[in-house]
Amino acid sequence: MGAGIAGLFAHAGCKVSLVDLSESLLQRGWRLLEMGQAALLDAGLREEGDAEADQKRITTTTRLDEACEGVDLLVEAISEDLDLKREMFGKFDKMCPAEAILATNTSGLSISAISTATRNSGRVAGMHFWNPPHIIPLVEVTKGDETSDETAQALMDVSRLLSKKPILVRQDVPGFVGNRLQFAVVREALHLLAEGVASAEDIDTAMTAGPGIRYGFMGPLRTADLGGLDVFRAISEYLFTALNSSGDAPPYLSNLVEAGKLGVKSGEGFYQYGAEDAPRFLTRRDRALLGMLKALSKEEGDKHG
Ligand SMILES: NC(=O)c1ccc[n+]([C@@H]2O[C@H](COP(=O)([O-])OP(=O)(O)OC[C@H]3O[C@@H](n4cnc5c(N)ncnc54)[C@H](O)[C@@H]3O)[C@@H](O)[C@H]2O)c1
Structure with missing residues (x-):
């Protein structure tokens, strides 16, 4: 999911850092990204040269601290494990700028539970893309108990910039909508x-x-x-x-x-x-x-x- 989401942001003109645990895992993601790009080109939804231009906006790294430097938005798409996500959000909170939004692509874990690992739950929200992310239009923006209205609104706006169809999930219910x-x-x-x-x-x-x-x-x-x-x-x-x-x-x-x-x-x-x-x-x-x-x-x- 992470590589596909990176491709969406890159196509919208954003500079993206794609992070994983090893070079081989990054390569796996890159292959998925390329397959998605080829499918979009084949369908006439991308032009020749788009894939290369989008790829140039994505850097890959295994260094989370480097990737977090200066980010406006972080979208987490690691394994669906609450303890792991909480651990990582504790790190994101320390490594990212204080004003950055921290979003999770969880399929339905509690946003509030994830956000309590940070010092500011107001900037944490769900941003749930659907598989395959380069095709399915839906993004569920979910508010945790303490997510600020500004954070949710920013993610709704960003989703539209990615040409997605966002919905606002007003309560942090398991599985969202x-x-x-x-x-x-x-x-x-x-x-x-x-x-x-x-x-x-x-x-x-x-x-x-x-x-x-x-x-x-x-x-x-x-x-x-x-x-x-x-x-x-x-x-x-x-x-x-x-x-x-x-x-x-x-x-x-x-x-x-x-x-x-x-x-x-x-x-x-x-x-x-x-x-x-x-x-x-x-x-x-x-x-x-x-x-x-x-x-x-x-x-x-x-x-x-
Ligand atoms: N697969 C789907 O259909 C789908 C759809 C929507 C949402 N999601 C959600 O997206 C998230 C990822 O799902 P996926 O299917 O892409 O899983 P995946 O296992 O294919 O990818 C997860 C990636 O995260 C990496 N990772 C794990 N721990 C890490 C860490 N500490 N630092 C950096 N990278 C780390 C793994 O190496 C792996 O490459 C989950 O929360 C899942 O519920 C999945």
Whole structure:
């Protein structure tokens, strides 16, 4: 995520320092950055020469202290581990200028818990990019209990400068908004699969050929408005009690993980993957998503034009 986010800032004209623990990890990030740039060029969203110009604005380093010198904004995208993030925010607080904003790309950990490792929680906020960061427009700007309005507003403004679509998450709730919506769907999909209601392929198709198609254009609340709130209330009355509401990770998922079936990275998850399948699938995914985004942004343009 870090390398992709660095690419976004560089394309907006910012000078960026990309930090990781070793040269080989930096190189891994750089390769991901280049793949993203190639996908954008291929889709006609970047011009020849953009990739090189953007790369020139990014320096890579393993020296955190050097990278923090004089920064206006730090976006942390290290592993999703609260203790580690707290430890690092303690360091950022000491190494960065006092007026710098400290943002975390956490997928849903508590912003308030992370910020208590600093002396000024007012300058700490969530800035959650979605994967792949060079494509997905959403950025969730989340306020911790003590995040200042100025910090949140600055991150909303910066997100727009990156041509992203920011939303303001006013309360520091686990998973913010996007992952709460996403995991409500994942929980139900796992439940349906474990109960044998439909196959993995058919459950996925129910989303990609059904509500998923709509959601790129309009969210669940506008969908309800269009469907009629009386109709949605009637369905809610008999359906909500039938939905899975378990508070635990389902045994079905735990069994797969315990068996080493981790998805694409281990060659098997809900589906099987050969060595060549993963990169091919990622390329196809990027092309499809960019095509959909182009169609949707034309629709937006037509609406405003
Ligand atoms: N992968 C996703 O789909 C996704 C989407 C949105 C947000 N996020 C969030 O972004 C963050 C990073 O996720 P990722 O998928 O890119 O993980 P990743 O493991 O691919 O990358 C994390 C990087 O941080 C580096 N790192 C760890 N400790 C470090 C330290 N002390 N100093 C410098 N670098 C350090 C690691 O070496 C690694 O290269 C997590 O908080 C994650 O929840 C991930």
